[in-house]
Amino acid sequence: MLVDTHCHLDFPQFEPDREQVILRAEEAGVNYLVNIGATLDSSAAACELAAKYAQVYAGVGVHPHEADGFGPEAESKLRELALRKKVVAIGETGLDFYRNLSSAENQLSAFNRQIQLAKDLKLPIVIHSRQAEEQVLKVLKSAMPLRAVIHCFSGDESFLKGCLDLGFFISFTCNITYKKAQGLRDMVELTPLDKLMLETDAPYLSPEGFRGKRNEPLQVKLLAEAVSLIKGVSIGEIAENTTKNAKGFFGLG
Numbered sequence: 001m002l003v004d005t006h007c008h009l010d011f012p013q014f015e016p017d018r019e020q021v022i023l024r025a026e027e028a029g030v031n032y033l034v035n036i037g038a039t040l041d042s043s044a045a046a047c048e049l050a051a052k053y054a055q056v057y058a059g060v061g062v063h064p065h066e067a068d069g070f071g072p073e074a075e076s077k078l079r080e081l082a083l084r085k086k087v088v089a090i091g092e093t094g095l096d097f098y099r100n101l102s103s104a105e106n107q108l109s110a111f112n113r114q115i116q117l118a119k120d121l122k123l124p125i126v127i128h129s130r131q132a133e134e135q136v137l138k139v140l141k142s143a144m145p146l147r148a149v150i151h152c153f154s155g156d157e158s159f160l161k162g163c164l165d166l167g168f169f170i171s172f173t174c175n176i177t178y179k180k181a182q183g184l185r186d187m188v189e190l191t192p193l194d195k196l197m198l199e200t201d202a203p204y205l206s207p208e209g210f211r212g213k214r215n216e217p218l219q220v221k222l223l224a225e226a227v228s229l230i231k232g233v234s235i236g237e238i239a240e241n242t243t244k245n246a247k248g249f250f251g252l253g
């Protein structure tokens with residue numbers, strides 16, 4: 001059994017065959033999917049999917065790209081969504097100083113507000129960090145969420161250590177299979193099995209051999225195989241540990 005801890009099945013790329021995608025994942029042994037919201041609309045869509053499909057759970061949050069629109073009104077709407085059934089996390093939120101689609105000030109404010117919301121509701125938080133390692137750690141250290149995962153980990157060893165020292169989880173995507181991603185594979189090796197989770201971030205980041213195509217949750221299986229090769233342990237052990245981590249973190253099942 002495997003868990004895709006971060007996918008976006010509400011996105012238009014899945015409009016034609018969403019249900020088949022979920023069934024294919026199940027056939028591949030990917031039994032739980034956490035659909036993560038990026039905007040208020042996509043968070044609401046995540047809740048709808050969770051209501052419709054037993055194996056789907058929802059994260060609700062506003063992505064740092066959308067932080068310019070995150071005022072008090074958006075926050076109260078997000079809080080309402082967060083109270084819906086099968087919502088298991090706040091996110092994704094965080095900081096993105098690579099694309100800078102929202103101002104740094106608004107990103108920091110939206111990030112802090114969402115950590116606070118997660119703490120109020122006793123939910124874990126799903127963090128997006130791109131070229132913002134130092135600032136993300138600074139925010140996390142002072143706001144201290146109950147539980148946090150760094151999604152699509154792309155940082156260096158010092159960021160990894162900083163996150164692990166705070167007790168946070170690290171989630172890897174299929175981009176660890178890319179030929180040039182040795183640096184990421186080194187980070188997989190350094191992440192203890194009891195802190196590691198798997199995700200596709202579908203429709204993005206298809207694994208090597210499928211690049212340019214839409215990604216989908218069944219590829220968690222291939223990702224688990226890649227992690228098992230890097231760590232030199234059986235795929236069964238990877239599945240067992242990452243599923244236990246995901247179930248505990250999100251409170252699935």
Ligand SMILES: [Zn+2]
Nearest residue numbers: 006036092201
């Ligand atoms: Zn995502």
